[in-house]
Amino acid sequence: GLLDDNHFELVHILIKMAVSLKSSGSFCSTQLQWLHSTRDRLLYGSSHSNAKECTCKKTKRPAPLCVKATSMKVELDFNDPSWKQKFQEDWDKRFNLPRITDIYDLKPRPTTFSLKKNRSPAGDENGTPMDKWNGYVNNDDRALLKVIKYSSPNSAGAECIDPDCSWVEQWVHRAGPRKEIYYEPEEVKAAIVTCGGLCPGLNDVIRQIVFTLETYGVKNIVGIPFGYRGFFEKGLKEMPLSRHLVENINLAGGSFLGVSRGGAKTSEIVDSIQARRIDMLFVLGGNGTHAGANAIHEECRKRKLKVSVVAVPKTIDNDILLMDKTFGFDTAVEEAQRAINSAYIEARSAYHGIGLVKLMGRSSGFIAMHASLSSGQVDVCLIPEVPFTLDGEYGVLRHLEHLLKTKGFCVICVAEAAGQELLQKSGATDASGNVILSDIGVHMQQKIKMHFKDIGVPADVKYIDPTYMVRACRANASDAILCTVLGQNAVHGAFAGFSGITSCICNTHYVYLPITEVITAPKRVNPNSRMWHRCLTSTGQPDFH
Numbered sequence: 001g002l003l004d005d006n007h008f009e010l011v012h013i014l015i016k017m018a019v020s021l022k023s024s025g026s027f028c029s030t031q032l033q034w035l036h037s038t039r040d041r042l043l044y045g046s047s048h049s050n051a052k053e054c055t056c057k058k059t060k061r062p063a064p065l066c067v068k069a070t071s072m073k074v075e076l077d078f079n080d081p082s083w084k085q086k087f088q089e090d091w092d093k094r095f096n097l098p099r100i101t102d103i104y105d106l107k108p109r110p111t112t113f114s115l116k117k118n119r120s121p122a123g124d125e126n127g128t129p130m131d132k133w134n135g136y137v138n139n140d141d142r143a144l145l146k147v148i149k150y151s152s153p154n155s156a157g158a159e160c161i162d163p164d165c166s167w168v169e170q171w172v173h174r175a176g177p178r179k180e181i182y183y184e185p186e187e188v189k190a191a192i193v194t195c196g197g198l199c200p201g202l203n204d205v206i207r208q209i210v211f212t213l214e215t216y217g218v219k220n221i222v223g224i225p226f227g228y229r230g231f232f233e234k235g236l237k238e239m240p241l242s243r244h245l246v247e248n249i250n251l252a253g254g255s256f257l258g259v260s261r262g263g264a265k266t267s268e269i270v271d272s273i274q275a276r277r278i279d280m281l282f283v284l285g286g287n288g289t290h291a292g293a294n295a296i297h298e299e300c301r302k303r304k305l306k307v308s309v310v311a312v313p314k315t316i317d318n319d320i321l322l323m324d325k326t327f328g329f330d331t332a333v334e335e336a337q338r339a340i341n342s343a344y345i346e347a348r349s350a351y352h353g354i355g356l357v358k359l360m361g362r363s364s365g366f367i368a369m370h371a372s373l374s375s376g377q378v379d380v381c382l383i384p385e386v387p388f389t390l391d392g393e394y395g396v397l398r399h400l401e402h403l404l405k406t407k408g409f410c411v412i413c414v415a416e417a418a419g420q421e422l423l424q425k426s427g428a429t430d431a432s433g434n435v436i437l438s439d440i441g442v443h444m445q446q447k448i449k450m451h452f453k454d455i456g457v458p459a460d461v462k463y464i465d466p467t468y469m470v471r472a473c474r475a476n477a478s479d480a481i482l483c484t485v486l487g488q489n490a491v492h493g494a495f496a497g498f499s500g501i502t503s504c505i506c507n508t509h510y511v512y513l514p515i516t517e518v519i520t521a522p523k524r525v526n527p528n529s530r531m532w533h534r535c536l537t538s539t540g541q542p543d544f545h
């Protein structure tokens, strides 16, 4: 809070000093982290680390010179030779999966899930005993979350734990069917609910959850209509689901069950879960939905209910932490680049044509960045993580003048959350409490028209806002596969007795993460990442400030 733009150079020098001073033992490990986040704040207007001010126990330095990462339960001192071990112990605790056996003394039973048909109780048709069959995932199986060893904090996109960027293994739990399960399938009632905005692939996940539940032998499967609202709104009836009913739902976009925002009252939802005798709840949604799912899981624990709450991360925005991507993102990008292509054709065919496309993304610029990269037709990509100015010598408008002069036309892709600081805030929120953003697309359209009128240069502005078209379609092939795997794994996770987890893909492997670890903040594009740099290489745009 004490630093402003003039101090950027100072912070930079301090970072360099901190790295060289670390061996002297006088520097608290987390001070470096704070310096990095301060530099990010000065550079990008926001911090990219989850650092929060605190007091360093070791050096007793006053805040804010010592910080503790919000996600870390222990404070690390990198001069302590055992810091790595402490980090890993803390990591294992954080990523340990909550289980129903944490509150119940339950005995598991052999799984009913098997891909081997016609087996005898003692073994399969070839005489192989079932316990030798290796189609199951062991509870001790792990996948590595990060695989790059950065040699310096200055490496592109570096995510370092200590100033040396030491290699520290960060293991997460592998997803999949276990040999032993904690529910009698015949007695299980399973429910599925889809919350938040629409997203391609919702129906694919619902369908796979139903298929997999039936494979275990579950007979009682229901859909909760219209998101969390379906738990307590009078007149909304649960929908019985079966393989037969959901067989073809993946052929259409949207949600077979309906979605909604707002109205999440955890205690009423859990009252309803109890009254309906639901044993497993599968929750499909984004950040807000995951926070809701975790609250339901915690409330079930408090009431000592044997209920497994398993989430599947859905959002076209791709803004959920730690995972490679959320389902629906790929399809949204594919649809978005169609809009860019139309803008390109319009701009290319007009005299001094300027194509402008606004793309969704409540907190992050992932759709805009990826659609710009995939289309290859964008000259200027603007995302919320990278501040820009429209006016002035280094502003976007001056660059558009240059583009019209040099190539005769241009295409701009702007993320809906970009440049909000340039607009008047409405202060309004939606039913879930999400801020309703001001319209950067319309603002830019007007500014561009006015600017070229003022300087007396003709410009033909074509504005495209594809909004709901990018998310109301059915999943493409890669999303359909992702949905299939995540949906099946969600069911395996519930039968394995986990609750308060999400089924996702990390570093190309399918894993379970505790929900608590993915809801601390929305995931955002790192302006230091190679991906953003690739986007800049592709568009050829300069810095706009």
Ligand SMILES: Nc1ncnc2c1ncn2[C@@H]1O[C@H](COP(=O)(O)OP(=O)(O)OP(=O)(O)O)[C@@H](O)[C@H]1O
Pocket (backbone or CB within 6 Å): 195, 196, 197, 198, 227, 228, 229, 260, 261, 262, 263, 264, 285, 286, 287, 288, 289, 290, 291, 292, 293, 295, 314, 315, 316, 317, 431, 432, 434
């Ligand atoms: N912190 C929270 N605790 C409990 N419930 C929440 C919380 N935040 C949001 N919810 C509930 O979760 C549901 C979905 O939230 P939201 O509308 O923000 O969508 P989302 O899951 O983030 O998906 P999208 O990516 O479409 O925005 C809503 O019913 C909302 O009331």
Ligand SMILES: O=P(O)(O)OC[C@H]1O[C@](O)(CO)[C@@H](O)[C@@H]1O
Pocket (backbone or CB within 6 Å): 197, 198, 261, 286, 315, 316, 317, 360, 361, 362, 416, 430, 471
């Ligand atoms: O208009 P709705 O349905 O509330 O949703 C709009 C928001 O939902 C998303 O599609 C997903 O979070 C955002 O990109 C967008 O800001």
Ligand SMILES: [Mg+2]
Pocket (backbone or CB within 6 Å): 196, 286, 287, 288, 289, 434
């Ligand atoms: Mg949300």
